[in-house]
Amino acid sequence: MLTIGIIGPLGAALRQLLEFAWLQTRSCAFAIALMSGVAASTLLPGLPVARYDLLVVYGVLLTLLFWLRGWENGRDVGVIAVCHVIGLAFELVKVSLGSWSYPEPAVLKFAGVPLYGGFLYAAVGSYICRAWQLFDLELVRYRPRSSREPGLGLRLRQAEVALHGLEQSGGGGCVGRRGGVVRRGLAGAARGQAAEQQECGHAGVLESAASQGSCPSSFQQGGVEQPQAESALNRGSGRA
Secondary structure, three states, rough: OOOOOOOOOHHHHHHHHHHHHHHHHOHHHHHHHHHHHHHHOOOOOOOOHHHHHHHHHHHHHHHHHHOOOOOOOHHHHHHHHHHHHHHHHHHHHHHHHHOOOEEEEEEEEEEOEEEOOOHHHHHHHHHHHHHHHHOOOOOOOOEEEEEEEHHHHHHHHHHHHHHHHHHHHOOOEEEEOOEEOOOHHHHHHHHHHHHHHHHHHHHHHHHHHHHHHOOOOOOOOOOOOOOOOOHHHHHHHHOO
């Protein structure tokens, strides 16, 4: 190896770095093989079946290969299957919201989402299982019966979906003439929808007034009120 001629702390650190990189590469074996297949499928001309359907078959065969070779056990395959289902559910939500789409035709496609899309998330599950074994990881002082973590994850996912829907509906806030951003995000939209509409309407009035040359003096200089000052001559003539 390259580290044979290196002695001392530097050699030990380099060996540890190379070992870590090799274990990480082994952990990513399923993801590397899957993404390589996805990339190679775009270069294949005249496929007899839809490319998305071919990728589903490829993902299943890849999973069977890893299981038969002993690189993943039955429990790992179960974790990968769960990640596949969760990934498909997430894809259904994101495609329905218009985040992205799968334009190519396919038989194994549901609500615009090809079944192979779940394998992209299954690759993450495979990495976690492999890394857990290869690095000999374990949890210390973990409460296995606690329900806080799944509930928190579910609430975070609901907030993400709700925020995306808010942005798609154009409820992300408005920017008035004075440059102030009016209540962006979920909490602001829930608390101040009426105030936001009023501010946006007020900004429209200011724009209209400015175009007619009758913008109020309070907003002519970027929102800083400019009171009309009287000259000393006018004040003197008024007193006289």
